[in-house]
Structure formats: C-alpha cells, structure tokens
Amino acid sequence: MCAVALLQLPLPDPDPSLAGANVPLAAGYLKACLPAALRGEVRIPPRELARYGGDAAILDWLADQEPGLTGFSCYLWNLERSLWLAARLKERAPASRAVFGGPEIIEGRPLLDHPAVDAFVQGEGEPVFASLLAAASRGEGRPLPRFTRAPLASLEALPNPYACGALEARADEPLYLETLRGCPHRCSYCFYGKQFPSVRRFPETFLPEVFALARARGVPEIYLMDPSFTSARGMEERLALLASLNPTGIPLHAELRLEAVGPETARHMRQAGFASVEAGLQSVNRAALDRVGRGFRREAFLRGAARLQAQGIQIRTGVILGLPGDDLEGFAATLRFLKGHGLAGGAEVYPLAVLPGTALHGEAASLGVGYMPAPPYWVLRAPGWSETDLFRGVRLAEEELEGELFPPLVPRFADPAPGITSCLDLRSGSPAASLRGLQLLERAAADPGSLGLASCVTLLLSAAQLASAVGLDELRRLGERLLAANPFALFQLVIEAQSTPPLEPALHLAEAFHRPGNYFDRSRYYQEDLQGRFSARLYHLTANPDAARRHYEQVPPFDLIVEYTPRLLSTARDVLEEHPILLIRHSLKPEEAKELREIYKGLSRLLVFQSA
Template identity: 30%
Template sequence: MGTSTALKVLCTTLLIEKSPQALPLGVACIASAIKNDPRTKDFYDVELQDFCLEDPKMAGIFAGATDGGKEAAEERAGLYLAGELAKKEPRIVLFSVYVWNHVVLERAARCLKKIKPEIITVAGGPEVTASPSVFEGFDYTIAGAGEEASVLLLQALAGNAGKKELPQIPGLYFLDGKPGVFEFRRTAPCLPDRLYSPYLDGTLDVSRYGGALWELARGCPFKCSYCYESKGEKKVSYFPMERIKKEIELFAEKKVPQVFVLDPTYNASKDRALKMLRLIEEKTPDTFYYFEARAEFIDRELAKAFSRVRCALQIGMQSADPEVLKNVNRTMDRKKFIKNIGYLNDEGVTFGFDLIYGLPGDTLKGFKNSIDFALSLYPNNLELFCLSVLPGTDLYDSAKDFSLVWQHQPPYNVLSTPQFPEGELKKAASLAKAVNLFYTKGRAVSWFNCVVYHLHKKPTAFLGEFEKYLKEEKVSLLPEPSLLEIRKLQKDFVKRQFAKARLEKYTDIVLDMIELYGAMSDADGEGKSSTVKLRYWPEDVLSEYAMDLPFFCANAESHRCTVKVQPSAEGAVFKIL
C-alpha cells in the first residue's frame, strides 16, 4: 500500500476475450513488482485496469467494421480507452502490448497525452520487445522481461530524476519524439525466485475470469524460429516450488474450475512434471488443467500420471514433414512420435495437435498430408494456424532468405511463399475452417476415423468435400453454428457420403454414433443433459465392435430406444427411458 502522497500508476492492456487463457497475466506481474518491491512500493498506488474486446462498448465500436472501416474503429477505440484511463487520474500508465492490441493501445496512448500531457506512458510486451524504437506513441518502451526494468524506471521517476537524467536501465528506450535517442540492450531475464505472484498478493482475482493462467517457468530449451523465444535464452528457469504450492492452495480454496498452464514445454523436465502432477492430483482433483507438451518427451510413466488428473494436452506438431520442420529449427522422429502419442491413447489422456500452414518449404499438398497424419492419431482437437512472421523472431530475420511475403502489420500472416502461393494459402485457410467445424467443434474424434476408413477416403479428401458441401448448402459460419446445428450438418453430410458410396446399410449405426458420442461429449464438456433417439442399444453403439461396420450390422440387432445422457462425477452416464 502506498502513502497518502503516492503517485497513481495504472497497469493496463486490451484483452481479446474475458477468459482464463486471455487474462492479463503479463501486466499483472508488472503491477505486482511495483507494488511489492521495496524500491517502489512506498511511492506508488498501483491499479490493474484491463479492457476487453468483448466489453459492450468495445464490441459496439468494432461491430460491422469491415477492412475499410477498421482504421476508423481502431481510432474510436483508442479514444475511448484514453478517456477511461484519464478518469482514473494516473501519473503513469504502463501498457502491455501484443499482436492483437498493438494498434489500439498505441492510439490510446497518443489520445491520452492529448487529454493530459503530463501523464507518462510506458509500453512493454512481446510486440515492443521486437521493435522498441518503433512505438513513438509512448514516452518509454521496455524491451524484454519488464518487472525489473519497470521498477528501476519508476524508482528513478519517483526520485524526480527527470526523463533526460535517467540512469541507463537495460532494456529501456527513451523516445521523447526521437525514436532511439537512448538505446540499451534488452533486459536480462528476471529470475523467477525474485518475482512476486499476482495471485497471492490479490492483483489478479481468478473469479473474474473463470479460471487461471498459471506461470510455472520462463524460457524454453528450444529455438523454433517462428516463436518469440527463438531469441531468448535457451534454458528454462522454474518458479520456486514454495510459491507454486501456495498458488495451487489458493486455486483449491477458490475452487478454480480450470487452469491453463503457461509453460511452453511442461514436460521438458520429467521429474518436475511428475512432481507437479502429484501435487495437482492431491490439491485440486476437481480442477481441469490444460498443458502444452512435447511429444518426444512423453513416455508410459508420464502418460499414466496425466491420466490421473483432469487435463488435456496440446502438442505442437506444426508439420508432419521433417524437412519442412528443419527450416524452422524443429525436428520430428515420426516413429517415436507415433509411439509416444500411443501412450496417451492407451491411458485415455485427452490431447490435441497444432499445425501451421505456410511454413517455409511447405506446400498445400504437404499441409494436407500433415492433417491426414495428425488425424490418424486420434487427437481430440486440431488447431490450424496461418504462419505469422512475428517481428523479434529468427524467422523474421531470415524471411527474405525464404522469399516469404507477409503482412508487416498485425497479425503478420504470411501472404505467399515460393512453394505456397497466395491462392493455395487461401485454399488452406478454407480447409482449416472446415476441419475446425466438422472435427474439432463437432467433437468427432470418437467416430471420425471409422467413417473415413469405411468410405475409403483420406481425412482431407472427406473434409474437402465437407467444405464444398458447406458452400453448396450456403451454410453461414457467422455466427458460429451451435453444437446441435453442427451435429445436424455432420449427420446430413455423412448420410449423403454413405449414400454416394452405396453404403446405406451402415448409415443407421453411424448416425447413432454421432448422436450418442455427441450427447456424451456435451455432458462431459458442458455438464449438459440431453435425450437422444437411437436405432441400436447404446451399449452396442459404444462397443468396440461398432467400429467394424460390416461385422456390427451383420450381428447386432436393431432396437429403437430413447436414451437420456447426463453428467456425473465419473463422467457421462446414460440410461434407457
């Protein structure tokens, strides 16, 4: 708590959505550092003020804004944010800048200076770290981890040093209308054992966001060239176990429903990963955790440990082509990858894959091959992204060597490569939407491979025809269809596919699978009860024999029934009405 004469500091950012994975952790860490560090805590009254694109006012500003009107909407949004910040009468405002809020926050800072010129504005975050001297709308920018540099800057300002007499703080860029007047190296990484927890000091209230974004480590042992970490230190610094235990006890006390673990390679250290999983199992058995993991580090023991907690793993495959991966400093041993993912399937662990289209050296055909390979391993979801050539990454520095053409403003998407021309990238983006709707949003993992196998189609051929079906039926994806609407689309499309292949005799069991597995995923995912009408007994539909359609239809008896599916502590359950 500051003194009665403390200067008001606002730590702010603009979020995409109000959710656990989007909560303002970065800027909250800066706020915690300033309010707890002995060098600043008695001089400043610190407040966290986050905004969100989903807030009614912000949503109204951007509603209906086309590409042509986007700039005007960003200007209005910046003016609105500046007005809201000015109402708090701060002396200093620190902005956390990312790809999605870069333009709006810079405009907000400019507007704020017009409203109250005496306010000092500071910007940090990944976008600023990449190009700190480009952001002319701020008084100062900080490149690198911001906790120590922010404290040093505010300590100097509190001592009335004045902008032109500041000490040479590593990572601090003093702009004052002339980009790069004083330019120093990027800040050194902050040691985790010297950082303060925004959860434990009350800066972040997990109840506001429906969950937590939990930082367990900083740094990454890998150097994937498209990632900001490619220019960071190639080592991992772990947060002290004492702090982690206190945070998890807080999550237990607050009954936090879900936690997104912010650690790019959770299983980089197997011993630590196992220790953490035991702690999670003991302290928060009812909380659902989301981890990012590397497939090459998964073994049977880790898979069993993951299976004992409520969790899902997201695994960055990016491409299934080892030659393409070499271009971005990644590797893949396909046999080992398949074996290790098999451990997760054997233990019933939920997992998904990330894939990127537009990587240097990749093609549309290669991207489709990656999708086919990924879906053959039964992921729960498949997240497909266009390559972003982010400033501050090794890929950005080498992009011209690969003859990449990309957007030089957020979101920095690649526009063409020699092997992946613009037209092919648009086809990849369209296919990605179809995959997302049918497979991921449609929760098709339980029955998808059975369907494509009996249709004798590759997954991408099947999903490409679904893409055409959406266009022919003029299905609008805005707003996104509901789960029930997606299920209806799935059933109609699958029915047509089986009729086209003259496999109508298998249609009833496949439609039953879509209905029953869909209802069970609704019960597990949303806690939703539902009633479905089936043509076969539910036990038969869920049996492994159902996956062999000819055998099932030759031996199972048809029996129309109504089944109620509902959630329970042990997972989805059903009963015949």
C-alpha cells in the same frame, strides 16, 4: 510513487469466451514485484471492463485514474489499439507517461519512434519496473529511457501474483501459472526461444498457496503457461508434487512435446489432474521442419499421444499452414496423419505468422517469404506456396477436419456486464427503440464516449429504416460518431426483415461502421466471404422459414439469424439442420432443449439467448 495503471487488452472477437481468457498475468507480476507498501498505487482495470469495454470506456477509466505512468502489455492482437489509447490519453493528460512492453517490443522496429509512447521495454519487465516508476515519480519533465533491454529476472525473487494478492483468483476464468520460463528449442518462427534461451524454474514454495487459493475460489482450470512443460528436468517429481497439491482434481492444461511422454509420465499427469495438453506438430514434412529448426520423431510422437489418450487426456495438436519448404501436398499429408491416428478432433490450424524478432523474420527476404507487414503478420507466399495455395489449404483443412478455421461471428444480444452496453435495439416502432434506443441516440449525438459501449456492439435495425433515406442517413451519422469514439470496436448490424434486406443500403450503412485496416479484418484474411469485411458485419434476422430457405438457395451477402419458435422443430427442421444462428427469446421446454442440442451438437455457440 506516482499512480500507475497497467492495461492488457483482449483478443478482439464477438465470442465472449475469448475475451474471458484475457488474464493480465504480466500486469500481476509487475505489481507483485513492488514492495507491498507500493502495490496499492498500481491499478489494473476491473476484469469486465478490460474484457468487454470499448475504446472510449477504457480511455475514460484510464483518465479517471490520473496515472503518472501507464504500462501496456503489447501483443500482436492489441498493439494498434494500445497505441491509439496511449495517444488519446496523452491528449487528455500530457504529463502522463506511457510505457510499452510485451512480445511486440523488439529493438529496431519503426514502432519505437511512436510519439505517444515514452519508453519501450524489451524482455522481462520485472527487473526494470521499479526504476521506471522511480524515474516517472521524479517527473519534472525529464524523459524516461527511450528503450530498455531488460535483463532476465531472478525467478527466486519474484512473488507469485496470486499468492501475494496482486491478481484475484476467480471462478469465471482460468488461473494462469508459470512454473518455468525459457525454451530449449530453436524453432525459427518462434520468438520465445530466441529471447529466453535458457530454461529457468520458479521455486516451488509458492505452489501450495496457489493451489489452495484456486480450490477456495472455485477456479475452473489451472493453465500452466510454461512454453514446454516437458523441457525441465525432474518431470516425475514435479508431477508427484502437483498431484499432492491438487486432491480435488482442478483440471490442468499445459503445452508439451508428445515425444517426451513415457508410460509413467502419462499416468502421473492424469493423477495430477491434467485434462488437456497442447502439442505442436506443425507438419510431418521433414524438409519443411528442418528449414524452420523444428524436430519431430514420428513414432515417439504417436506413442506419447496414445499414452495420453489412454489416460483420458485431450490433445490439441497445432498445425502451421504455409511453412517454407512445405506445399499443399505436404500439408494434406499432415492432415491425413492426424486423421489416421485419432488426432483430427483436437487439431488447430494456423497460417504461419512471420513475427518480428524471430530468425524467420530476419531471413524471410532471402527465403522468398512474403508476409503481412502489420499484425497478425501472416504469410502471403513462401517456397512451395502461392497465395492461391494458401487459400486452398484453408479449404482443405476445413474439409479434412470437418470444421471451420474461422468460426461464424455470433452477435451479442445482451450486455456482458453492468455499465457496458453491447446491444442497441434501434428498430423503428419497437418499445426498446422508443425508450432506451432513442435515449442512446441522443447521448451519442452529444457525447459518443458516454454510452459505455462494449468492444463488440450489436445494433438491431429494421428493414424499413434502411428503405428510408432519412433513416439511413441518421444511422450512418450514428455509425460515424460511434466509430470515431471506438475505432477498434466490432459492429454487428442485425436487420430484421421478412425477406432479404435491401442490399445497397445495407452495404452503404456498413461502410459508416467500418474502419479500413482493422486488425480483425486482417485476422480473417484467409476466410473466403461474400461481405469482405468482418469488423462491421451484416446480418439478416427473420422468423420466416421461407425467407431462411431462400437465403440458403440464393446465398446473399448477409449472415442469417433465425428467430426461434417452437413450430420450427416440426415445420422447418430443414432450416435448423442448416445451422443458422438461432435467436431464442423465451425459455425452452426440456424436450425442445434436448432436440436443439442434438441438432446443434458441437455448435452450441450458435444458440443465442436473449431475455424478452
């Protein structure tokens, strides 16, 4: 068999916790479905590289594996990046084959004509994976089947990837566990129920080994990937089994319908270890729900929520902004419903995504639904919604739920893992710039791919560098080289200055680090923002409280970072209570840490620590 590489790229975001959720479960199943003697030929990238590595670093890893076949798990957030990597890998290794699978692969899409991809698989990949490998191993230039609609897998025959060693259970990430596949519901905006209409259960024989492994490795959470945990029969028996397998109480999480939660179900869920659940409300507007085929029984929903809350189980409630047939008034009623019943704290609001392959996608034109043609496919207009209304809906949700739908983008001031560079200190005159920073500049000029850049990069700069035409040009050339080698990277440009940095040079610099059409920019389309770009972000770093106060008075197009000093608690508490990003470069005394935790309650991600 030829060597095989399997790759799943994470959701792009500077928040490292989101990258940490990138567990390659699909790759694990593909590896597990092969005979044990062949699994050693399957390479899955080191977890830190897949989570944090930039485009050039991941491309180098792929090329080093010399794979005869590379499989990409494609989701809306990584499709374009996967296509770029497949094309670059083909340039380096023309004989290597690229196979794309995952939810983005739908028959009839123009994507299927992409020249960098040799084969596309729609559906569950396990039944066809071995035959694709055999065809690739035969080689001799023969093409792979261009498109395959895979049959449903026999779940009884699938080894669990953790139990067979295809995936490592780790103490720094959740363990993703499937106990069933398929969904009985037919929501028109969801592809899962359409593609996998029947509910199929995995055999339970592997569960004792998986739970024992999770305990031994210190797994922080077991995340049940079932699309609707309450949809299969025998719920109480399943919960009793989970309780017997989870004596140490590893936190469990699942998605379910609250209407299906009875008094005994809630109690048994607590005994099994459930700490949290996701419950899709979407809307309380019955006309909108009827239009998308979504059921909702108000009183049963509330009873189920109350029962789980009485057991101390947290509820995350999903709400969709922009459903056809809903409107701003109906959306406001949904938010009031959540607030009125103690569910606002766990509410998660998302713009409607018109996903390819869904029933909604097929009838969007006839319904008058407009949407982004590229990921994330967010709605732009719909019956009851203008684009202006959708922006108003975001503001309304933030006001009613007292939170931000689009959290602040917090730069990283430390490298996430050995060999992955996430922070470059290029400030003129700083020790780091004169040593490590300048060495990196020289390497970037010769070979930008050799830097081992992360997918999110912070560049520390000084205002003096922007004031100099020579310094600005040098930084712009650096940006162009880094972006060419890492076109999907997110760049955070942090300018240290006692007062607001010069605006025009800063904007000119940001252009060199920005690739128009970046998925991350589209994913923040509904965030009203002075900068207008998110994949190349400008920050003002200052230790001057007066400069911070002027920032909040004048609101320039920079995100503010305040460098912490102990005197801020006594002389500039008003600045801290505005909750800027706070850069902490030294250890805190216990009383300082306590005060900052109180001021930043619920906003701890804005506290950023950097070693001196």
